[in-house]
Amino acid sequence: MSTNKPKLSFSQIFNMSFGFLGIQFGFALQNANVSRIFESLGAKESDIAGLWLAAPITGLLMQPIIGYMSDRTWHPTFGRRRPYFLFGAIFASIALILMPNSSTLWMAAGLLWVLDASINISMEPFRAFVGDKLPPEQRTMGFAMQSLFIGLGAVIASALPWLLIHVFKIDLTGDTGTVPYNVKLSFYIGAGAFLVAVLWTVFTSKEYPLTEEEAHEKLERVPKVIKYGPALYQRRGLILTGIGVISAVIFYTLMLSPDSPFHRELYVLSFIFCLFGLAYFGASIFMFKKRYDNSFVQIVRDFQNMPKTMMQLANVQFFTWFALFSMWIYMTPAVSSHIYNALPNTPEYNEAGDWVGICFAVYNVVAFLFALLLPVLSDKFSRKMTHLICLTLGGLGLISVFFITDKNMLLLSMVGVGIAWTSILSIPYAMLTGSLPTNKIGYYMGIFNFFIVIPQIVAASILGLLVSTLFKGHSVYALVLGGVCLIIAGLFTLRVQDDDKVYLPLKNV
Numbered sequence: 001m002s003t004n005k006p007k008l009s010f011s012q013i014f015n016m017s018f019g020f021l022g023i024q025f026g027f028a029l030q031n032a033n034v035s036r037i038f039e040s041l042g043a044k045e046s047d048i049a050g051l052w053l054a055a056p057i058t059g060l061l062m063q064p065i066i067g068y069m070s071d072r073t074w075h076p077t078f079g080r081r082r083p084y085f086l087f088g089a090i091f092a093s094i095a096l097i098l099m100p101n102s103s104t105l106w107m108a109a110g111l112l113w114v115l116d117a118s119i120n121i122s123m124e125p126f127r128a129f130v131g132d133k134l135p136p137e138q139r140t141m142g143f144a145m146q147s148l149f150i151g152l153g154a155v156i157a158s159a160l161p162w163l164l165i166h167v168f169k170i171d172l173t174g175d176t177g178t179v180p181y182n183v184k185l186s187f188y189i190g191a192g193a194f195l196v197a198v199l200w201t202v203f204t205s206k207e208y209p210l211t212e213e214e215a216h217e218k219l220e221r222v223p224k225v226i227k228y229g230p231a232l233y234q235r236r237g238l239i240l241t242g243i244g245v246i247s248a249v250i251f252y253t254l255m256l257s258p259d260s261p262f263h264r265e266l267y268v269l270s271f272i273f274c275l276f277g278l279a280y281f282g283a284s285i286f287m288f289k290k291r292y293d294n295s296f297v298q299i300v301r302d303f304q305n306m307p308k309t310m311m312q313l314a315n316v317q318f319f320t321w322f323a324l325f326s327m328w329i330y331m332t333p334a335v336s337s338h339i340y341n342a343l344p345n346t347p348e349y350n351e352a353g354d355w356v357g358i359c360f361a362v363y364n365v366v367a368f369l370f371a372l373l374l375p376v377l378s379d380k381f382s383r384k385m386t387h388l389i390c391l392t393l394g395g396l397g398l399i400s401v402f403f404i405t406d407k408n409m410l411l412l413s414m415v416g417v418g419i420a421w422t423s424i425l426s427i428p429y430a431m432l433t434g435s436l437p438t439n440k441i442g443y444y445m446g447i448f449n450f451f452i453v454i455p456q457i458v459a460a461s462i463l464g465l466l467v468s469t470l471f472k473g474h475s476v477y478a479l480v481l482g483g484v485c486l487i488i489a490g491l492f493t494l495r496v497q498d499d500d501k502v503y504l505p506l507k508n509v
Contacts, residue, residue, distance in 0.1 A: 005135040013138070015204040016129060017145040019085055022197025023123050024153035026092050026115070029190045031328045032158045032360045033183050034099075034112060036353040039333075039344040040179050041105040051109050052329055056456035057268070058113055059449055062120040067446025068299060070125045071439060079207025081125035081132065081442070088122030089198035093191035100184040122198060124449065128442040131433040132207065139433050140383070143426040144374045150425055151368030151418075153193070158360035160186040165354065180350055230287035233300065237281025244273030261469040265461040272457065280304075302440065303447055309435035310448060312496040313428050317451035319489035320391065320424055325459040326482030327398060327417070330467070332356045334476040339407050355407055362411045366418025367425075374422055378430075384493050387427045391490030394420020398483030402476050420486060431498040 008016075038051050066084055073080050095115035102108035130142040164170040164182040248270035254262045283300035291297060335352050342348035377386045397416025404410055429445075436444045463478055471477040 005133065007135060007138055008133065012205075013134070013142055013145050016133060016201060017126075017142065017149055018204075019089075019122070019149075019198040019201030020126060020146045021149040021153040022089065022194035023092075023119060023126070024150040025157045025190045025193040025197070026096055027119055027123075028154035028157035028360065028364065029096065029160075029187055030099075030112070030115060030119075032332075032357045033161065033186070033353070034108075035329060035332050036350075037100060037102065037108055037179055037183070038105060039349075041102065041108055043105055051105070052112070052325075052456075052460050056325075056453035056460065058116040059120050059453040060272075060457065062117050063124040063449035063453075064299065064303075064443060064446035066121055066124045067128060067442035067444070068295070069442075070128065071442040074209055078202065081129045082202045082205065082207065084125040085122050085198050086202050088118050088120070089195050090118075092118035092122065093195045094118075096187045096191040096194065100179045100187045102179075120449075124446050125442060127429055127445040127448075129205075130429070131436065131438070131441040131445075133205075136434055140375045140378055140426065140430040143429045144371045144422075147374070147422050147425040148368055148371040151364045151366075151371060151422065153197075154364035155361045155368060157186070157190055157193075158357045158364060160189065161357050162354040162361075182354075230284040233280045233287060233304070234284035237277045237279070237284060240273050240277030240280060242277070244270045244275075244277055247273065261465060263461075263464050265464060268457055268461050272454065299443070302443060306444065306447060307432075307435035309497050310432055310444065312492075313432060313448070314451045315492040316387075316489050316496065317428060317448070318455045319485040319492065320455075321452045322455040322459045323395070323398065323482035323485040323489070324424070325456040326463060326478045326485070329460070329463060330475040330478040331359070334401065334479055335359075335407070335410065338401075338474070338476040339405060339410075355410075359410050359414050363414035363418035363421055366415050367422040370419050370422040371426070374426055378427065383427050383431055383498055384496055387423050387493045388490040390420045390423035390427075391486045391493070394424075395483040395486030395490070398479045398486065400483075401479045431496060434498075 034052070043051060070081050070084050073083060075083055078086070092115060095111055095118055099108065099111045099115060102111060126146065130139055130146070134142045161180070161182045164185055170182045170185065248267060251262065251266045251270065254260060255264065255266075279296075279300050283297045286292075286294045286297045292301075332353050335356050336342045336344075336349050340348050340352040342352050374386070381389075393416040395416075397413040397420070400413045400416075401410065404413065429448075432444075432448060433441065466481070467473060467475050467478055
C-alpha cells in the first residue's frame with residue numbers, strides 16, 4: 001500500500017473531521033428520541049425493536065453501494081467523498097424536520113428509514129476520507145478527532161430536549177399524548193446543525209485524485225477461490241438461499257398460533273441469508289460467462305476476499321453493536337419502568353425520556369474528553385489492549401443500570417459507556433484501514449458496516465422476543481445482556497492482527 005501521504009496539520013485534520021459534529025447531532029437525536037416518538041404514536045414496548053429495523057437494513061444496503069460509488073467518483077470541484085457528504089446532509093436535514101411531525105406510527109417508521117439512509121450517505125465516505133488523506137501514523141489521531149466531534153455533537157443533541165425545558169423554559173402545556181414540542185424544536189435545530197457542519201468540511205477540505213500506484217492496487221487473493229472460481233460462489237449462493245428459505249418456513253410455523261411469543265421481525269434474519277445467497281449466486285452467473293469485470297461481480301468477490309484483519313474484527317463488531325443497539329432501543333423504556341415506574345404518554349414518562357437524553361449527553365461528554373487521551377493510550381498499551389479495557393468498562397456500565405434505583409447514579413454508569421464509545425468509533429477503524437488497498441477504502445468501509453448493521457438487525461429481530469418472554473417484559477435485562485456482549489467483544493479484540501502490514505498487493509484474478 002502506498003504510505004507516502006504527507007502529514008496534515010492539526011487544523012487540516014480539524015476541518016476534515018468537523019462535519020461529523022453535524023452527522024452525530026442528527027444521529028444522537030435519532031437514538032435518544034425515536035423510541036419515545038414511536039411510543040407517543042401508540043407503539044407497544046415489544047414492537048419498538050421491530051420498528052427500529054429500518055435503520056440497520058438501510059445501512060446494510062446503502063453503505064457498500066455508497067462506498068463503491070465514492071471510490072469511483074471524481075468531481076473537479078468536490079472530489080471523491082465530498083459530494084456524498086453534501087447530498088446526505090441535505091436529505092438528512094429534511095428528514096429531521098419531518099420526523100417529529102409524523103401523524104402516524106408508520107409515517108415515523110418510514111421517515112426513520114429516510115433519515116438513516118441519508119445519514120449513511122454522509123457518514124460512510126467520512127470514514128474513507130481518513131484513509132484517503134492521512135498516513136498510517138496519523139490515522140488513530142484522525143479517527144480520534146472524528147470521535148471528539150461525535151462526542152461534542154451528541155452531547156448537545158442528547159441534552160437539548162432537557163435544556164429547552166429546564167434552561168430555556170419551553171412550555172409543554174397540551175403536549176400529553178403527542179410528540180412534545182421540546183423534542184420537535186430539538187430536531188429542527190439538529191437539521192440546521194447537520195447541514196452547516198457538513199458544509200464546513202465540504203468547503204474547507206481538499207481532495208486529490210489517486211496516484212497511478214494507488215489506482216492499481218489489488219488485494220491478496222485466497223487460493224481456493226482462484227481454484228474453484230464461479231462454482232464456489234454458486235454453491236455458497238445455493239446454501240445461503242436455502243438457509244434463508246428454510247428458516248422463513250420455520251419462523252412461519254412458529255408464528256401460526258395466535259398467542260405465539262415469536263415476532264415477525266424474525267423474518268428479517270431469513271431475508272439476510274437470502275440476500276447474501278442471491279448475491280453469490282448472481283455473481284456466479286456472470287463469472288461463468290467470463291464477465292469478471294462486471295461491477296456486481298467485483299463487489300461480491302471483494303466481499304468474499306476481505307482482508308484477514310477485517311474478518312477478525314467482524315466478531316468484535318458483532319458483539320459491540322448488538323450491545324449498543326440494545327442500549328439505544330431499550331434505555332428509555334428501561335429507565336422509565338425500572339427507575340421512574342412510569343407508563344408511556346404520561347408526564348413521568350416524558351421526564352424519564354428527557355433524563356435518558358441527559359444520560360446520553362454524559363456518555364458523549366466522556367467520549368469527547370477521552371478522545372483526547374485515546375491516541376496516547378493506544379501508543380502506550382497497544383490498540384488491542386486499549387480497546388479491550390474500554391469495552392470492558394462500557395460493559396460494566398450497562399450492567400450496573402440493573403442495580404440502580406436513583407436516577408443520578410445512572411450518570412456514573414454512563415462514564416464507562418462513554419469510554420467504550422470513544423474507542424468503538426476510533427480503534428477498529430484505525431486497525432482496519434492499514435489492511436485496505438487505497439483504491440477500495442470506500443467500498444471496504446461500507447462492507448465493514450455489515451458487521452455493524454447485521455448485529456443491529458439481529459438485535460432488533462430477537463430483543464423484542466427476549467423482552468416479552470425470557471425477560472418477562474423487564475427491558476432493563478436487555479441492557480444487562482448488552483453489557484455482557486461488550487465484554488465479549490473486548491476479549492475478541494485480542495485475536496485481531498494489527499500491524500498495518502497485513503495488506504499485500506498481488507495480481508488480479
